Structures are given as structure tokens and as C-alpha cells.
Amino acid sequence: MIEGARWRRWVFFNLPLALFVIGLLFPFYWMMVTTVRPDAELYRPWMAPNYTPFWTLNPTLDHIRYLLDETLFSRWMLNTFFISVLATVISLFCGLLAGYALSRLKFPFAGSLGTGIFITYLVPQTLLFIPLADIIRNFRLGDTPWALVLTYPTFLIPFCTWLLMGYFKAIPRELEECARIDGATRWQAMVYIVFPVAVPGILSAGIFAFTLSWNEFIYALVFLSSPEQKTVSVGITSELVRGDVFYWGSLMAGALLGSVPVALIYSFFVEYYVAGITGSVKG
Amino acid sequence: MAVDSVVAARPYVSAPRRGPVTRVLENERWFAFFLLLPTAVLLGLFIAYPFVKGVLLAVTDAKVGVPGNFVGLQNFAVLMNDSIFRVAVWNTILYTAVTTVFKLALGLWLALLLNRHFRAKALTRAFILLPFIIPTVLSTFAWKWMFDPTFSVINWTLFHLGIIRTRINWLGDPGLALISVMIVNIWRGVPFYAISLLAGLQTISPELAEAAAIDGARPWQRFRYITWPLLLPVTMVVVLFSVIQTFADFQLVYILTGGGPANATQLFATYAYQVGVGTGLLGEGAAISLAMFPVLLVVVVVQLLYIRRVETL
Numbered sequence: 001m002i003e004g005a006r007w008r009r010w011v012f013f014n015l016p017l018a019l020f021v022i023g024l025l026f027p028f029y030w031m032m033v034t035t036v037r038p039d040a041e042l043y044r045p046w047m048a049p050n051y052t053p054f055w056t057l058n059p060t061l062d063h064i065r066y067l068l069d070e071t072l073f074s075r076w077m078l079n080t081f082f083i084s085v086l087a088t089v090i091s092l093f094c095g096l097l098a099g100y101a102l103s104r105l106k107f108p109f110a111g112s113l114g115t116g117i118f119i120t121y122l123v124p125q126t127l128l129f130i131p132l133a134d135i136i137r138n139f140r141l142g143d144t145p146w147a148l149v150l151t152y153p154t155f156l157i158p159f160c161t162w163l164l165m166g167y168f169k170a171i172p173r174e175l176e177e178c179a180r181i182d183g184a185t186r187w188q189a190m191v192y193i194v195f196p197v198a199v200p201g202i203l204s205a206g207i208f209a210f211t212l213s214w215n216e217f218i219y220a221l222v223f224l225s226s227p228e229q230k231t232v233s234v235g236i237t238s239e240l241v242r243g244d245v246f247y248w249g250s251l252m253a254g255a256l257l258g259s260v261p262v263a264l265i266y267s268f269f270v271e272y273y274v275a276g277i278t279g280s281v282k283g
Numbered sequence: 284m285a286v287d288s289v290v291a292a293r294p295y296v297s298a299p300r301r302g303p304v305t306r307v308l309e310n311e312r313w314f315a316f317f318l319l320l321p322t323a324v325l326l327g328l329f330i331a332y333p334f335v336k337g338v339l340l341a342v343t344d345a346k347v348g349v350p351g352n353f354v355g356l357q358n359f360a361v362l363m364n365d366s367i368f369r370v371a372v373w374n375t376i377l378y379t380a381v382t383t384v385f386k387l388a389l390g391l392w393l394a395l396l397l398n399r400h401f402r403a404k405a406l407t408r409a410f411i412l413l414p415f416i417i418p419t420v421l422s423t424f425a426w427k428w429m430f431d432p433t434f435s436v437i438n439w440t441l442f443h444l445g446i447i448r449t450r451i452n453w454l455g456d457p458g459l460a461l462i463s464v465m466i467v468n469i470w471r472g473v474p475f476y477a478i479s480l481l482a483g484l485q486t487i488s489p490e491l492a493e494a495a496a497i498d499g500a501r502p503w504q505r506f507r508y509i510t511w512p513l514l515l516p517v518t519m520v521v522v523l524f525s526v527i528q529t530f531a532d533f534q535l536v537y538i539l540t541g542g543g544p545a546n547a548t549q550l551f552a553t554y555a556y557q558v559g560v561g562t563g564l565l566g567e568g569a570a571i572s573l574a575m576f577p578v579l580l581v582v583v584v585v586q587l588l589y590i591r592r593v594e595t596l
Contacts, residue, residue, distance in 0.1 A: 017396045021407065024414050024474065027425040030436065034428060046439040053436045094322040101318035105311055120330050122583050124531030126552035127576065130559040130569045131337035154329045157322055185305050186314050215418040217534040222560055233420035248428055255421035266416050270409045278482035
């Protein structure tokens with residue numbers, strides 16, 4: 001909607017947008033370049049005359065090889081995948097049932113329960129990690145994937161419930177009532193009539209929950225201790241940084257490969273993901 | 284297909300025979316109770332219980348492996364006189380306030396840019412969200428490497444643009460470290476603001492702005508008196524969400540500086556981790572974490588009141 005001369009479009013639109021895109025994406029480009037840069041070039045100070053920051057002429061796969069052969073990286077990926085998928089499934093299951101109950105059924109304290117779930121939605125992980133670590137230890141779940149599979153739903157369920165409530169509210173009641181008149185039980189009407197209509201919402205919630213689990217850090221850092229149990233984020237942090245020594249090439253390779261699953265899922269379901277973000281703030 | 288089979292299987296003339304389980308589930312209250320049960324159990328065990336436990340820990344001198352004795356409010360009294368804790372409180376407030384202002388301003392600007400029609404719009408939008416979806420720890424390592432004093436690409440660029448003459452020690456200089464951490468937080472937060480606000484912008488009918496333009500309103504006036512007021516509800520919710528997340532931030536600082544140099548970037552969460560997990564003083568660590576609670580509570584209450592007000596309008 002910019003009226004007038006061409007230069008105005010450049011100054012007020014093209015240029016700022018280009019700067020935004022470059023600024024937001026540059027760190028990922030830097031990650032990629034560093035991954036394939038040989039060590040000799042990597043540790044050349046920026047003051048050096050032959051410092052070529054933005055490209056490399058001798059790309060190498062050494063860092064990726066080191067990462068895959070010398071560290072437990074593939075194990076960490078599997079751990080993270082297992083934990084994220086299970087936590088997502090549990091959260092979707094709970095969120096579907098709770099979201100249906102809160103948006104469709106009349107029962108005492110429905111309003112206050114809804115508010116309660118909304119409040120837990122806003123509880124950050126950093127508020128509870130110390131007592132929770134103690135509880136995990138008492139339940140003998142410490143240093144097992146179950147510590148995370150069971151605790152990740154605490155921040156995923158409120159989100160899923162909240163998002164799905166929005167979808168359920170938009171489905172006309174008549175649809176369900178027809179099925180009920182034809183003899184469907186409440187359970188059948190919910191599972192066979194309402195849930196299929198809410199599939200886009202379920203996809204959004206699931207994708208979002210998966211990326212949030214993949215992103216989680218502090219619980220994984222505190223609850224897991226042995227190297228073969230760790231998730232990608234924690235594994236890279238603790239095993240590729242030894243004291244003051246950073247294995248930068250392999251670190252960047254790990255960051256890059258560790259992002260791939262999330263990026264892939266995201267690229268397939270961008271629209272659902274955006275719907276998840278906007279649904280989460282609409283309330 | 285599933286729908287058909289349900290509908291066809293039970294002609295409604297003959298009353299269907301149902302087992303005791305189904306009969307209980309047909310009662311609306313019991314049905315609701317069973318649907319909410321799994322959620323209640325999980326949230327009770329891993330949110331409500333830890334919260335109570337956290338309060339109980341905070342009034343003891345518990346250490347790892349030692350149950351500890353009741354010490355009343357001594358942990359909080361110690362914190363009041365703890366100079367590092369005071370620094371952490373101040374840093375957290377500054378960190379939250381500054382980054383929120385920048386994230387909102389830049390996010391809104393980006394949203395307004397994206398709200399226009401241009402080629403490759405969907406692609407641009409998809410790429411712009413990357414900083415938000417890539418795991419924070421992983422992208423933060425890229426920033427840590429970009430901030431490295433000896434090998435920094437940022438320094439190289441600024442030097443060759445003629446802006447700096449000597450190297451900048453982004454994360455090592457106590458006066459600069461918090462700013463560097465803020466930059467990364469803003470970088471990660473802007474896409475979330477932009478996409479949320481863009482969704483809000485798209486619900487505003489363009490006819491309103493056109494009508495105002497015909498009446499002679501300048502672009503700035505159109506934004507100030509039409510777009511901004513209509514966008515305010517979405518903006519409020521986005522800001523409150525982001526304030527909570529930022530206030531309780533941990534990963535970013537843990538990776539970039541670990542709270543250093545000399546506690547210059549220490550936040551509530553990083554200090555709680557250092558005391559509670561690093562040193563093993565569970566009671567004191569829990570007290571530091573819980574000290575965040577009053578602020579978070581205020582934000583949550585504001586948010587609840589605001590949502591209720593919008594809903595009743």
C-alpha cells in the first residue's frame with residue numbers, strides 16, 4: 001500500500017524486509033559454514049589478512065564424522081526423538097479429553113478448572129525444577145527417559161488443552177446431538193463425531209508439542225546425568241564443551257543436525273504451526 | 284465412514300442395551316470427571332506437588348542427600364542481604380524490560396511489512412520463523428561462536444565497515460555481556476511477535492484504513508488511530524506471554540555466559556541453578572526460584588483479568 005515513487009518502496013519496504021531476513025537467518029548460515037570449515041581455517045583470528053568469513057574453499061566433513069563416530073550423538077538423537085514423541089502423544093491424549101470436557105460439558109467447577117489449567121500453562125519450568133528434581137529422585141525416575149516423558153506433559157497439556165478448546169467451541173453442537181439421537185453414547189459422539197472435525201487442531205497441537213519437547217533444556221539438564229541418556233541439547237552442551245575447550249566445528253555440526261528433525265516437520269506443516277502460534281495467543 | 288457405522292448400527296426405536304461402564308459415562312458429570320482425570324493426575328503430580336514441595340524446601344536448609352531442618356524464612360533473609368541475588372533481580376528486570384520493548388517494536392514493524400502483498404510472501408514468512416522453532420540451545424551456540432572475541436565474524440564485519448577499531452569482547456566484558464545476551468533474546472523473540480501480530484493484523488478489515496485514507500488520514504495517523512487500537516488485545520496477550528518466558532529465561536544465558544562474567548548476566552533462573560544444582564543447596568535454590576513467583580503471579584492475574592474483560596465485551 002505504499003503510494004508514490006519507486007524509491008519509497010525500496011526505502012520503506014524492500015530494504016527493511018531484506019535486513020530482517022538477513023539478520024534472522026544469518027546465524028543458521030554461519031552454523032552451516034562452520035560445520036564444513038576445516039580446523040586450520042576455523043581457528044584463524046578475524047584480524048588475520050587471509051580470514052575469509054563468509055565461505056570456505058576447502059569444505060570438510062571431518063566435524064560431522066567426529067560427531068557421529070566419537071560422540072554418542074546418534075544415541076542422543078534417538079533419545080530426544082523417543083521422549084518427544086511419547087510426551088507429545090500423552091499430551092495430545094490428555095489435552096483432547098480435557099479440552100472436550102471443558103468446552104462441551106456442564107459440570108461443577110468447570111470454570112475454575114479451566115482457569116487452573118490456564119495458570120499451569122503460564123508456569124515456567126525454571127520455577128519448579130529444584131523440587132521436581134527431588135520428586136523425580138524419590139520416584140526413582142532419575143537418569144531415565146521416563147523422567148522427561150512424564151514431566152514434559154506438564155507444560156504441553158495446558159497448551160494442547162487451550163488450543164483444542166478453541167477448535168471444539170467452533171464445532172456446532174447439532175452435529176453431536178444428531179449422533180446422540182441416533183443412539184451414539186457420549187464417548188462415541190466425542191470420538192467419532194467431534195474429534196475427526198478437530199483434526200487440523202490436533203495436528204497443530206501435536207506439531208507444536210513436538211517442537212517444544214525437542215527444545216526443552218533445563219529439565220533434561222537436571223534430571224539426566226549419564227551420557228547415554230542425554231538429549232541432543234544437553235549432550236552437545238556437556239560432551240562437546242570440555243572445560244574451556246569448545247569443539248566448535250563439531251558443536252556447529254551437532255547444532256545443525258540436531259535441528260534437522262524439527263526443521264523438517266516444520267517445513268511440512270508450516271500452516272499448522274502458524275495456526276498453533278496464533279491459536280495459543282488468542283485464548 | 285466411522286460416522287456412518289455408528290449411525291447405522293443403532294436404530295433408535297429399540298433402546299440400546301448398555302453395560303454399567305457406559306451408563307456411568309452417560310452421566311455428564313461422571314463423563315467430565317473421567318475425561319479430566321489423566322490431566323489432573325499429571326498436573327497434580329508434577330506441578331501442584333512440586334510447588335508445595337518447593338515452598339516446603341524453601342523454608343529448610345536442605346542439601347542434596349540431606350533432608351534438612353526447618354529454618355523459617357532464613358533463606359529469604361539471607362537472599363535479601365546477598366549482593367549476587369540483588370544483581371540477579373536487577374538484571375532480570377532490565378533483561379525483561381529492554382528485550383520486551385525491542386521485540387515488540389521490531390516484531391510490529393516486521394508484521395506490518397509482512398502484511399503487504401509481495402512475491403514469495405509465504406516463503407519469507409516460513410523462513411522468518413526459523414529462529415523461533417530451532418531449539419534455543421542449538422542456535423545459541425551459533426551466537427556464542429559469532430561472539431567469540433578472537434574469531435568473531437561480527438567484529439570482522441564491524442571492523443571492515445569502519446565502525447570499530449579494536450576487538451569487542453562481546454561476552455567477556457561485564458559491561459557488554461548483558462547487552463549481548465539481550466541481542467540474542469531479541470533475535471529469537473522477534474519472529475514470534477511478528478507472526479502473532481501479523482495474525483492480528485489480518486483480522487483487521489483493510490476497508491477501515493481505506494476509508495480513513497479517503498478522509499485524508501496520513502499513514503502514521505491510520506496506524507495510530509485505526510490499526511494500533513484494533514491490534515491492542517492481541518498485543519497485550521503476546522506481551523504478557525513473552526514477559527513470563529523472558530523473566531524465567533535460563534537456556535540462553537546458561538549457554539552464552541553461565542551468568543558471568545562476575546555475575547554480570549546472572550538471572551533468577553541461572554542463579555537458582557547455580558545455588559540449587561551447582562552448589563547443592565536445595566533449600567536456598569528453591570527459595571531463589573520461588574522469589575520469581577510474586578512477579579509471575581501479577582502478570583498471570585493481569586492476563587486473566589484482561590482476557591475476561593475482552594471475553595465479556
